Amino acid sequence: MNITSKGQVTIPHRIRRRCGLKPGTQVEFVLEGDKVVIRPKRNGANVADVWVAEATGALKGRTTAGIMRLTRGES
DSSP states (O other): OOOOTTSOOOOOHHHHHHHTOOTTOOEEEEEETTEEEEEEOOSSOOHHHHHHHHHTTTTTTOOHHHHHHHHHTOO
């Protein structure tokens, strides 16, 4: 298999089918030692990243006392 002048390669059909790679599937390239691994790109970040993104700014403008009341379930 050759890489074109544009850096493109064709992924064989049997590999695309086995890995579920369909037209429009986003992929990522990962270096593992001296190997390059291609895999479907994960749709979301890990759970912690998602939580931080959702929580960012949620408590902006609140006092510490107000935040503590929220964590205790008080109004």
